[in-house]
Amino acid sequence: MSYEHCIRCTICVENCPVFRVNPAFPGPKQAGPDAQRFRSDREKSADEWVLLCSQCKRCEMACPCGVEPAQIILRAQQKYGLEHPHTAAHLLFANNYYLSTLGSLTAPLANRFAATKIGKKIFQRMGIATYIPFPKFSFKTLRGTMKSRSRETRKVAFFYGCFINFYRPDIGRKIIRMLQSFKIDVVLPPQWCCGLPALGNGNLALARSFAGKNVASLSNYVDAGYDIVYTCTSCGLCLLHDYQGIMEIPGAKKIAENSYDLHEYVLKLIAETEIKPPFKEVNRTLAYHIPCHLRALEIGYPAANLMQLIPGLTCRILDDNCCGLNGSYGFKKINEVTALQLGGRVVSLIKKTGAEAIVADCGSCRMQLAGLSGMDAFDPVEILCESLGIKDKK
Amino acid sequence: MSVIEYDVIIIGAGVAGLTAGAWLSGQGLKVALVTAGEPTACLSTGCIDVCAKSDDPLQGIAHLPNDHPFHLVSSGTIRQALDDFQQIMAAMDMPYTGGLENNRRVLSAIGTFKTTCLTPVTMQASPQNGNERIHIITFAGLKDFYPGYIISRFKNASFSTYDAGVSTTMGIAANFEDDAFLEAFILWLEKQHNREDKIAVPAVLGLESAAAIIKQIEYRLERPVFEIPTIPPSMPGRRLFNGLKDHFRRKGGMIYWGWPVVGVEKTGRQIEAVMAQSQGRPNSLNARAFILATGSFVGGGLEAKRDTIVEKVFHLPVFVPGEREAWFDQDYFSMNHGIGRAGIAVDSSFRPTDCLWDNIFVCGAILAHTEALKNGCGHGFAIATGQAAAKSCLEHIQ
Structure with missing residues (x-):
């Protein structure tokens, strides 16, 4: 829907986490549809505050008229990025994929350096916030450890995403083992960063180059009868929405039609092939923090449906608040206060539930919430695997 | 499927x-x-x-x-x-006040009365006629609320302005969830030495703790406090x-x-x-x-x-x-x-x-x-x- 469909009802404003805590950001209505009326391709963009939007997409989920304020702002961010020099932090985070490849290769050194005082000082100089520890690189990436086999009829091409590959390959291995236990073949297709970090840092060209490579690679697997399964909700949103939308990647529709969220896929298997995962009792009380981009995927909360099948598990859904980190957003010094305030609020609401641990699909949400609360934060798949008795074997 | x-x-x-x-x-x-x-x-x-x-x-x-x-x-x-x-x-x-026995009136942001049945507890003390003595608190820069409308219709109304540091409904409401902000607001109110019977505030008293917040203000000021519903973004909604x-x-x-x-x-x-x-x-x-x-x-x-x-x-x-x-x-x-x-x-x-x-x-x-x-x-x-x-x-x- 065009910005002209906006009826100025301000429901998006009520839902904007940044607007709540940062007076410098005029909110999704003004930054989106209102300002759009005054934006012209022939004029240089002057409104630096567009960069304060964290692209959580809560405004889009709330709009009763189908207007997409975040999408309008995202386009304004790209234009701003094209016309203005990028800061060091923006450049680094846009190139997170290459940075992480380097980080993993030198993991023992890189991790130690990132934790030192000098390391933190250098980060701060570059405009990077250090209020929560930087995630630790894993020396052995997921790509480096898993070999694929192929005998079963149902085949999955796993789009694991940078977070699992570089920081938490153990979760990736668990996912693969779980799918294999359902008699599914899992392969790891050649893949690159989904492109979202580049997009979020105003670098559309870089994002498109990642996306083009991914589409070319994944589309071979779709043709060969594979279903694509992603687990990072932000990667998923990018594959399904942004490739076809702002990035205009040819062939993206085919990828979108054949990609599934991991938990959505497992639910589909349960419905279609009548697999019955032998869920054993897990006695835990969990607070399920819903990542903004899972909401934006518009598939409901499939992991919540799955966790309902686990006996003994109590899981409180919390979906009203953004954790504040938004991938690389909160790691930028200018957004540090926003991220801290939003995160603190989510943590206090989680603590109110009396839950013993947090569960969230998104790696960056977990990083933020575990870092700020001192509680454990799990991927839903870790809980499923605990219930199914699946362990990570290297 | x-x-x-x-x-x-x-x-x-x-x-x-x-x-x-x-x-x-x-x-x-x-x-x-x-x-x-x-x-x-x-x-x-x-x-x-x-x-x-x-x-x-x-x-x-x-x-x-x-x-x-x-x-x-x-x-x-x-x-x-x-x-x-x-x-x-x-x-x-x-909590909501009222019951099916009879309707209630709620003071609107333009000084008229709205007829309703149940009201949020934050509007419980809303005046039932135009003769009540009320003092309205507004917030510096808040463009969605003008006490002048009410004062033009109420003989015994006055107002003062509080600077909350932010000027939007959402921003002020979010701030009220912070105990230190609430405390500063109450201290400022105490210093105003209002003599009116009731204190009116646009509906910005917190996102979800409004009932508790209003109770605390009432306790400290020893007089009824009520919210006046505003145009959207509307916190009570x-x-x-x-x-x-x-x-x-x-x-x-x-x-x-x-x-x-x-x-x-x-x-x-x-x-x-x-x-x-x-x-x-x-x-x-x-x-x-x-x-x-x-x-x-x-x-x-x-x-x-x-x-x-x-x-x-x-x-x-x-x-x-x-x-x-x-x-x-x-x-x-x-x-x-x-x-x-x-x-x-x-x-x-x-x-x-x-x-x-x-x-x-x-x-x-x-x-x-x-x-x-x-x-x-x-x-x-x-x-x-x-x-x-x-x-x-x-x-x-x-």
């Missing part, structure tokens, strides 16, 4: 839909609610209007025209539904929505956000599934029964074309009040615009009349002949018909 089979799917996340959903979940059914966006309840004053035609709301309902859908709900069900509502909101830390939504979820209901229904699967006289165009590809959800609570025009349930009015989800037959000329009165502020009567006509079990399917029920503002503005039957009507339609739906499923 659907992954999960539900007993009931509610379409629409407004007061009617959430009430119906929570009631059915409470009966042990598996309920999902799908919604395109957030409801118009978020834009409302949060007050529960049952029927403003008379001081006694039940009597007002009795005098509504014969074709008004309120007559389909027994007074027992209306009572029960509103009692349940008050209990739900009390459990959500946002949002608190109402949040309370009902959290209650629905605690009862076990599942909500699908960003789910505008774009297709329907049917076999024979049954609706099988609703479909949404989610990111990438269509997604569908199966259920045994469906409740339509998408609201009227602003809520998005109805759409007016040049010469006709359509119901957007199931394309149900819509009662259209005559030719287009009859839709609108010449006087803009008239309460008699014919269009207010447009909607879905239902039988006593809240099934649409002349409908091809047996497993669909309709409630809330989308019902024909409601005329919510004229009759002053807003959220109260939604709550009552929500519960009544849910009861019919349960009977159908059993």
Whole structure:
């Protein structure tokens, strides 16, 4: 829907986490549809505050008229990025994929350096916030450890995403083992960063180059009868929405039609092939923090449906608040206060539930919430695997 | 094809839909609610209007025209539904004052009175006539609230301005959730040495802790404090929505956000599934029964074309009040615009009349002949018909 469909009802404003805590950001209505009326391709963009939007997409989920304020702002961010020099932090985070490849290769050194005082000082100089520890690189990436086999009829091409590959390959291995236990073949297709970090840092060209490579690679697997399964909700949103939308990647529709969220896929298997995962009792009380981009995927909360099948598990859904980190957003010094305030609020609401641990699909949400609360934060798949008795074997 | 089979799917996340959903979940059914966006309840004053035609709301309902859908709900069900509502909101830390015995008045932001039935506890002390002595607090730069409107109508009103550091409704409300900010505000208030009987504040006293915040201010100032509902973004409306939504979820209901229904699967006289165009590809959800609570025009349930009015989800037959000329009165502020009567006509079990399917029920503002503005039957009507339609739906499923 065009910005002209906006009826100025301000429901998006009520839902904007940044607007709540940062007076410098005029909110999704003004930054989106209102300002759009005054934006012209022939004029240089002057409104630096567009960069304060964290692209959580809560405004889009709330709009009763189908207007997409975040999408309008995202386009304004790209234009701003094209016309203005990028800061060091923006450049680094846009190139997170290459940075992480380097980080993993030198993991023992890189991790130690990132934790030192000098390391933190250098980060701060570059405009990077250090209020929560930087995630630790894993020396052995997921790509480096898993070999694929192929005998079963149902085949999955796993789009694991940078977070699992570089920081938490153990979760990736668990996912693969779980799918294999359902008699599914899992392969790891050649893949690159989904492109979202580049997009979020105003670098559309870089994002498109990642996306083009991914589409070319994944589309071979779709043709060969594979279903694509992603687990990072932000990667998923990018594959399904942004490739076809702002990035205009040819062939993206085919990828979108054949990609599934991991938990959505497992639910589909349960419905279609009548697999019955032998869920054993897990006695835990969990607070399920819903990542903004899972909401934006518009598939409901499939992991919540799955966790309902686990006996003994109590899981409180919390979906009203953004954790504040938004991938690389909160790691930028200018957004540090926003991220801290939003995160603190989510943590206090989680603590109110009396839950013993947090569960969230998104790696960056977990990083933020575990870092700020001192509680454990799990991927839903870790809980499923605990219930199914699946362990990570290297 | 659907992954999960539900007993009931509610379409629409407004007061009617959430009430119906929570009631059915409470009966042990598996309920999902799908919604395109957030409801118009978020834009409302949060007050529960049952029927403003008379001081006694039940009597007002009795005098509504014969074709008004309120007559389909027994007074027992209306009572029960509103009692349940008050209990739900009390459990959500946002108690509601008032009862079905008589209507109340709430001071509006332009100094007029609005007739309603139940009010959030934050408006409990709202004056009942223009002679009361009130002192209004406004916030520096807050452009959605001008105390001058009220002062021009109130003989004994005065105001002072507090600088909250931010100037938006959301920003100020978020700040009030912070104890230090609240404390500073109270200290400033104490220094004002107001002699008026009551303190009025625009409705910005917190996001979800408003009841506790107002209690604390009252305790310290030793006089009643009340909120005045503002134009959107409206905090009392949002608190109402949040309370009902959290209650629905605690009862076990599942909500699908960003789910505008774009297709329907049917076999024979049954609706099988609703479909949404989610990111990438269509997604569908199966259920045994469906409740339509998408609201009227602003809520998005109805759409007016040049010469006709359509119901957007199931394309149900819509009662259209005559030719287009009859839709609108010449006087803009008239309460008699014919269009207010447009909607879905239902039988006593809240099934649409002349409908091809047996497993669909309709409630809330989308019902024909409601005329919510004229009759002053807003959220109260939604709550009552929500519960009544849910009861019919349960009977159908059993």
